[in-house]
Amino acid sequence: MKIIIDTDPGQDDAVAILLALASPELEVLAVTAVAGNVPLHLTTRNARMVCELAGRADLRVHAGCDRPIARALVTAEHVHGKTGLDGAELPDPTMPLADAHAVDAIIEILRREPPGTVTLCPLGPLTNIATALHRAPDIGPRIARIVLMGGAYFQVGNITPAAEFNIYVDPEAAHAVFRAGIPLTVLPLDVTHKALTTRARNEAFRAAGPVGPVVAGWTGFFERYDKEKYGTEGAPLHDPCVIAWLLQPDLFSGRHVNVEIEVDSPLTRGMTVADWWGVTDRPKNATFIGGLDSDGYFALLTERIARLPGG
Numbered sequence: 001m002k003i004i005i006d007t008d009p010g011q012d013d014a015v016a017i018l019l020a021l022a023s024p025e026l027e028v029l030a031v032t033a034v035a036g037n038v039p040l041h042l043t044t045r046n047a048r049m050v051c052e053l054a055g056r057a058d059l060r061v062h063a064g065c066d067r068p069i070a071r072a073l074v075t076a077e078h079v080h081g082k083t084g085l086d087g088a089e090l091p092d093p094t095m096p097l098a099d100a101h102a103v104d105a106i107i108e109i110l111r112r113e114p115p116g117t118v119t120l121c122p123l124g125p126l127t128n129i130a131t132a133l134h135r136a137p138d139i140g141p142r143i144a145r146i147v148l149m150g151g152a153y154f155q156v157g158n159i160t161p162a163a164e165f166n167i168y169v170d171p172e173a174a175h176a177v178f179r180a181g182i183p184l185t186v187l188p189l190d191v192t193h194k195a196l197t198t199r200a201r202n203e204a205f206r207a208a209g210p211v212g213p214v215v216a217g218w219t220g221f222f223e224r225y226d227k228e229k230y231g232t233e234g235a236p237l238h239d240p241c242v243i244a245w246l247l248q249p250d251l252f253s254g255r256h257v258n259v260e261i262e263v264d265s266p267l268t269r270g271m272t273v274a275d276w277w278g279v280t281d282r283p284k285n286a287t288f289i290g291g292l293d294s295d296g297y298f299a300l301l302t303e304r305i306a307r308l309p310g311g
């Protein structure tokens with residue numbers, strides 16, 4: 001399966017990228033960076049560091065939008081640290097950024113590849129994706145599926161009481177993507193809060209080949225915020241759920257429902273209103289995932305990370 005990873009690394013984004021690069025079922029056509037957890041100059045840096053860590057300096061990493069469509073950028077250093085990848089020391093990247101802007105790269109790839117063969121995997125705010133769809137509406141029907149991490153419904157928000165970070169940061173972009181008529185799978189907090197990095201799971205990462213200790217360093221760092229906040233053992237390892245869903249969808253369960261994005265209300269900005277019980281006539285536009293076999297998820301992650309040779 002051919003994929004484009006659109007990302008704002010972030011430790012959990014980094015683990016998602018590693019999972020994809022360790023998986024022969026997936027062909028990563030490009031990594032496109034967006035501003036989100038940290039500003040763009042750091043997400044582009046982090047994305048390249050992760051590719052190099054995986055021994056994939058040959059990949060194309062593109063810099064994308066440095067701010068949301070209609071709002072000031074909100075970042076999440078309180079969760080991810082000031083670099084976005086605090087928790088493990090990695091060398092500065094040496095691979096260059098690709099010349100093309102991420103939005104142009106997304107458009108070019110979708111026009112070049114046969115229709116229905118490329119899946120988009122957004123792991124951050126949806127600014128690059130929405131901008132590409134706006135600029136080149138012909139690419140919409142060519143996208144096989146969008147599988148994204150974002151939103152929350154039965155689980156409350158993590159950046160405001162109502163909203164999940166990725167959707168909150170650029171609600172206008174999310175609104176456009178959810179209304180685009182493209183097959184959509186959504187991995188919200190409802191499922192990612194079942195993917196908790198317990199001590200045993202972190203130790204399994206640490207023992208998983210040359211890259212494992214780096215992953216354990218990241219998940220250990222990530223944890224300190226979430227543990228305190230949610231009082232759970234371990235932190236939700238959000239973004240790898242997207243890649244795991246592609247690899248092993250039977251680990252997950254969900255429902256095809258209508259999901260709308262709140263863009264007007266300051267109180268509930270970025271809320272993903274999912275019609276779980278079908279109480280409206282609004283058209284179903286997304287498969288909203290809620291259930292997870294968490295042991296299966298961490299077993300998949302650990303087994304794949306162990307395959308990486310290191311940079």
Ligand code: BDR
Pocket residue numbers: 010011012013037076079123124149158164165166238239
């Ligand atoms: C999402 O926000 C970011 O902090 C994480 O990388 C993840 O994509 C979780 O709300």
Ligand code: CA
Pocket residue numbers: 007008009010012013037123124239
């Ligand atoms: Ca992310």
